[in-house]
Amino acid sequence: MIGPGKAELLERIERCGSIAAAGREMGMSYKRAWQLIRTLNAMFRAPLVDSTRGGASGGGAVLTENGHRVLALYRAFEAEAAGAGADHLAALQALLRDIPEER
Amino acid sequence: MIGPGKAELLERIERCGSIAAAGREMGMSYKRAWQLIRTLNAMFRAPLVDSTRGGASGGGAVLTENGHRVLALYRAFEAEAAGAGADHLAALQALLRDIPEER
Numbered sequence: 001m002i003g004p005g006k007a008e009l010l011e012r013i014e015r016c017g018s019i020a021a022a023g024r025e026m027g028m029s030y031k032r033a034w035q036l037i038r039t040l041n042a043m044f045r046a047p048l049v050d051s052t053r054g055g056a057s058g059g060g061a062v063l064t065e066n067g068h069r070v071l072a073l074y075r076a077f078e079a080e081a082a083g084a085g086a087d088h089l090a091a092l093q094a095l096l097r098d099i100p101e102e103r
Numbered sequence: 104m105i106g107p108g109k110a111e112l113l114e115r116i117e118r119c120g121s122i123a124a125a126g127r128e129m130g131m132s133y134k135r136a137w138q139l140i141r142t143l144n145a146m147f148r149a150p151l152v153d154s155t156r157g158g159a160s161g162g163g164a165v166l167t168e169n170g171h172r173v174l175a176l177y178r179a180f181e182a183e184a185a186g187a188g189a190d191h192l193a194a195l196q197a198l199l200r201d202i203p204e205e206r
Contacts, residue, residue, distance in 0.1 A: 001199060044198050070198060076190035084187030088180035093148050095173060096104060 001043060006036055007074050010048060010067060013037075019051055019061045039060075044070060104146060112139060113151060113170060122154055122164045136172050140164075147173060 005026075012022035023033025041047040048067035052059050063071065108129075115125035126195025144150040151170035155162050166174065 001195065045200050046198075052153040062166060066198065070195060073191050073195045073198075077188040077195065080142065080191060081184075085180040085183040088176050088183060092104065092173060092176045092180065095149075095176075097146060097148050 002040065002070065002074050002100060004078075007038060007071060007078075009033065009036060009069050010040075011091050013049060014063045014067075017062065019049065022061075061093050105143065105173065105177050107181075109139060109143060110120065110174060110181075112120050113143075113166060116140075116152060116164050117166045117170075120163050120165065122152065125164075 009022055009026060009028075012025050013019055016022045016025070019033050019037055020030045023030060023036075025052070026033075028036075037049050041049060044066060046066040047064055047069055049061050050064050051061035112125055112129060112131075113175060115128050116122055119125045119128070122140055123133045123138050126139075129136075129137075140152050140154070144152060147169060149169040150167055151173055152164050153167050153170075154164035
């Protein structure tokens, strides 16, 4: 549903204020960046990005409240997954020899 | 250092009382099972398996106290890793539409 690439795109949109500019920073085509945002917006109950295409102001994009919520939940999920079992792993590693004889 | 296969071998050794029988249950050769146990015993500060090869009693193997400790830590690590981020993931999933328009 949402992974590292989409999360990064959302963060860059928030910073750049533009879907195209955010995608460009990630080496993504204009078309691809818009496609990902359309997918994300359709996938969730409420859109994650609010955008205006072109126009006098040149268009712009911001994260919606739901966009901020999803991004925060995703980052929290990532952090928890990365830290999971760290204590048990450290306890196991403390039982290893300093220089393993075999790997 | 220790993964699903070695953990399973240790559990089966505890149940079978024999390295060869435990390995056989996993479709492993006698040589391979012994090799894994030698590796594990050498890798940790204290051996995980205590064994006697052949002899009048036909040989046998049991987990040492350290073997039980390592196995328990590994299983705890696995369980924690499997459950990590589950709450955040559930919260994210609750924000998804029931029928995603795109995947």
